[in-house]
Amino acid sequence: MAERTALVERNTLETQIKVSINLDGSGKARFDIGVPFLEHMLDQIARHGLIDLDIECKGDLHIDDHHTVEDVGITLGQAFTKAIGDKKGMTRYGHSYVPLDEALSRVVIDFSGRPGLQMHVPFTRAVVGGFDVDLFQEFFQGFVNHALVSLHIDNLRGTNTHHQIETVFKAFGRALRMAVELDPRMAGQMPSTKGVL
Numbered sequence: 001m002a003e004r005t006a007l008v009e010r011n012t013l014e015t016q017i018k019v020s021i022n023l024d025g026s027g028k029a030r031f032d033i034g035v036p037f038l039e040h041m042l043d044q045i046a047r048h049g050l051i052d053l054d055i056e057c058k059g060d061l062h063i064d065d066h067h068t069v070e071d072v073g074i075t076l077g078q079a080f081t082k083a084i085g086d087k088k089g090m091t092r093y094g095h096s097y098v099p100l101d102e103a104l105s106r107v108v109i110d111f112s113g114r115p116g117l118q119m120h121v122p123f124t125r126a127v128v129g130g131f132d133v134d135l136f137q138e139f140f141q142g143f144v145n146h147a148l149v150s151l152h153i154d155n156l157r158g159t160n161t162h163h164q165i166e167t168v169f170k171a172f173g174r175a176l177r178m179a180v181e182l183d184p185r186m187a188g189q190m191p192s193t194k195g196v197l
């Protein structure tokens with residue numbers, strides 16, 4: 001099996017980012033981003049997706065977290081596209097429900113080749129861990145636009161904001177794992193009757 005790894009660098013005047021990824025990893029993670037709550041969430045993707053992730057970002061945090069969060073999402077999406085390659089033998093679809101105490105979220109993903117985001121998370125607070133929760137939409141939109149996926153995110157219930165978003169990221173990690181998994185019964189075929197994705 002070819003290694004499904006990628007290293008992507010993305011440099012703008014606002015952020016300089018390096019993302020290294022291994023889709024068939026064990027959940028090893030290292031982050032040097034400077035936004036601790038985002039790092040805590042990215043760690044969920046690695047751990048629950050069993051994806052190795054190493055992300056460095058020097059961003060314009062003196063302005064706010066916006067460019068950093070959005071651009072990490074973009075670069076992570078680019079790294080997925082590169083690591084996945086031609087999608088032959090890949091499961092393609094993934095979904096997961098994850099609870100955390102009172103909170104429950106569902107994430108459904110399709111590596112369709114077409115970007116689309118439906119994110120329905122009724123946050124009970126505007127800020128969590130010093131982090132502006134509006135930015136999660138920016139993160140996922142950046143990811144979707146560059147990983148070329150349909151992504152449906154629903155927080156079904158929850159009153160604690162930390163729990164609401166942590167269940168989203170854990171479910172996202174598990175849905176990713178399912179979707180990128182190579183299915184030996186597919187014997188290298190494309191997961192589409194069109195023959196391309």
Ligand SMILES: [Mn+2]
Pocket residue numbers: 040162166
């Ligand atoms: Mn937590």
